[in-house]
Each structure stands twice: as structure tokens, then as C-alpha cells.
Amino acid sequence: MPDWLQVVLRSLFFLIVLFLITKWLGKKQISQLSFFEYVTGITIGNVGAELATKVEGNIFHGVLSILVFAFAPFLAGLISLKSKIFRDLVEGKATVFIKDGKILEDNLKKEKYTTDELLWLLRSKDVFDISMVEFALLEANGVFSVLLKKENQPLTPKDINMKVDLIKEPQTIIMDGEILDEPLSAIGLNRNWLSTELEKLDVLLENVFLGQAKSNGELTVDLYDDKIKVPSPQEKPLLLATLKKCQADLEVFSLSTDSKDARAMYSKNSEKLQQAIDEVAFLLK
Known part of the structure; x- marks a missing residue:
């Protein structure tokens, strides 16, 4: 051979x-x-x-x-x-670089990291001001982890006691122009719904390179032809605008009527509708 x-x-x-x-x-x-x-x-x-x-x-x-x-x-x-x-x-231990906002110089030297390299690691985590950091460490596998101080952490709905609905991960339902039935049914949708949504976007299934659907029924697609622009879904903004218009109409009715009972009813429902709008506005933008 x-x-x-x-x-x-x-x-x-x-x-x-x-x-x-x-x-x-x-x-x-x-x-x-x-x-x-x-x-x-x-x-x-x-x-x-x-x-x-x-x-x-x-x-x-x-x-x-x-x-x-x-x-x-x-x-x-x-x-x-x-x-x-x-x-x-065998696997090693994590090394703390910053604790209680203070840089631990000895640990930097132990891992042979310079100050410039520490600043680079922080910038890779979108942290440019070291005074924002409460705790940072180098994991055993080389991954750098950062915990910001409480006042520098992003605000979450929990911080303001806001209840939000559970959000499921988007499902890829179209790939290379072919419908994937299993992920489509996993979020409670079907081919009839998909056909309707594609008609709204004025898009043929064969032209779709990738399509994803959210649990709320919102469809996003990417076409083979990058020159074609797909209009973004308008149902949510339209619904939000309709709710705001209804709330404004109730306020107008309350001001224009001479009946005390009707004025109280319009005003009360206007306030309730405004509260509902405030709770769901972030979902409809």
C-alpha cells in the first residue's frame, strides 16, 4: 500500500x-x-x-x-x-480581583494580570468606570464575572413591584422555506395562523429564509432577498393607540356631560382604563 x-x-x-x-x-x-x-x-x-x-x-x-x-x-x-x-x-479555583469595590492587587499578581488587563476585562463586560463594581472574579476556566453595585444595576420590574407575564423563548417555525410543525405547535399555533400572518406581510413561504414566532403570536421573518424590506408588525402599536384614544374619549365625555352620575361614571372608567394602559404599555410598544 x-x-x-x-x-x-x-x-x-x-x-x-x-x-x-x-x-x-x-x-x-x-x-x-x-x-x-x-x-x-x-x-x-x-x-x-x-x-x-x-x-x-x-x-x-x-x-x-x-x-x-x-x-x-x-x-x-x-x-x-x-x-x-x-x-x-484539578479544575482550579476562582480568583477574586475586586471585593467590596476594592482591587485586590495580590490576587492580580498571583494570576499574572496587569492593571491594563483588568481594565480590559471590565470593558469587555461594558464596565468603563471601576467605581461601579462591587465584586469581580476570574473563574477557574478563565471567564471573567462582574457584579455591579446595587445602585448601578439595571432596574427590573421586581424592583418596582411590577408583575409581568411569563415570556417563552421564540420558536423557529420556518427554515429554508420549510415549515417546522413541531416548534409551531409547541407555542399553540398552526399552519393556518402562519398562512394568515404571511399574507399580512405580503410574503410567500418560499421566499422566507428564517421565520420565528413569539408566544404572543408575533411573527418575524428574514427573506432570501435582502433588498426586500418586510414591514414590522403594527397590531400592538395600533392597539395601544386605540386604548389611549378610548381613555381620552372618556375624559372628554366626563367634561361635556351635565349629569353628575354620568360624569362620575366616565371619570371612574377613564381612570381604570389609564391604569390598564400603564400596566400593558411596555408590552404594546
Whole structure:
């Protein structure tokens, strides 16, 4: 067999072996590498590349070597689930860089980070003023986490005791011009609804590259032809405008009538409608 053909076959073989091993180890191994997993991953890759091109090497010895290096992080992961001490040793521990708004210079030096690098990490989190930070740390996997001071955190509905409806994630219901029935039914919609919405947008199904629907029945589409502009849904703004008009009409009625009972009724309902508008306005904009 020619050497070039052996290299091709060996490369394909080890590609399959490494793929199966990676699937066996799980998604965590490719998303959050510890120091130990990083070292073994590099070694496995080097062994696979060496054996793929070294035609005189024993291919089964190479597979055995890769299995040993693959089993090591798998075993370490099992032990880490049981032992906090072993987990800290193998996976490392997070290092606090800022605590109570104060930079911990010793921890920066320990991780070999400069002040410029700390500022860069903060800017990557959209923080340009260090006085806004209450707590910040470098995770064991290298991810930088920041907690802003309470007065600098974004305002949430909970902060003002506002109740909001649960929002489900948007579902992709059209892909490459084809309807996906499973996600469509997952949000309680059907093809008839989809056909109606596409007619409102004056869009053919075959022209839709990607379509997503929200749980409130709002459809957004992206077309194959980027030059065509799809009008944004207007139902919500129109509904909000209608509610505001009704509320204004009630106020006018209350001012124009001579009946005390009618004036009180119009005024009362005007106030109720205004309260309802205030509660749902953010959903209809």
C-alpha cells in the first residue's frame, strides 16, 4: 500500500476515534476545560497527528495511548464529583480581583494580570468606570464575572413591584422555506395562523429564509432577498393607540356631560382604563 494512502486511511481512522472519544467525554470537555483537561487534550491531539503520519508506527499502540489519555480526565471528573479538595486541585479555583469595590492587587499578581488587563476585562463586560463594581472574579476556566453595585444595576420590574407575564423563548417555525410543525405547535399555533400572518406581510413561504414566532403570536421573518424590506408588525402599536384614544374619549365625555352620575361614571372608567394602559404599555410598544 502506498505511504500516502496509509496516511489518508490513518488520518480518517484517528479522526473517527477522536470524535467518538470527545462524544464519550461529554460537552463539558469542549466548553469548560480545566488545566488537566487542557493538557490531556493537547496530548491526545499530538498523539493522533503523530500516528496518522508515521506510517511505520503501530496503530493499535496509538489507540491504546489515546484511550489512556482520554480515560484520565474521565476518571478525574468522576472523582471531582465526590471530592471538593480533588476538584479544586484539578479544575482550579476562582480568583477574586475586586471585593467590596476594592482591587485586590495580590490576587492580580498571583494570576499574572496587569492593571491594563483588568481594565480590559471590565470593558469587555461594558464596565468603563471601576467605581461601579462591587465584586469581580476570574473563574477557574478563565471567564471573567462582574457584579455591579446595587445602585448601578439595571432596574427590573421586581424592583418596582411590577408583575409581568411569563415570556417563552421564540420558536423557529420556518427554515429554508420549510415549515417546522413541531416548534409551531409547541407555542399553540398552526399552519393556518402562519398562512394568515404571511399574507399580512405580503410574503410567500418560499421566499422566507428564517421565520420565528413569539408566544404572543408575533411573527418575524428574514427573506432570501435582502433588498426586500418586510414591514414590522403594527397590531400592538395600533392597539395601544386605540386604548389611549378610548381613555381620552372618556375624559372628554366626563367634561361635556351635565349629569353628575354620568360624569362620575366616565371619570371612574377613564381612570381604570389609564391604569390598564400603564400596566400593558411596555408590552404594546
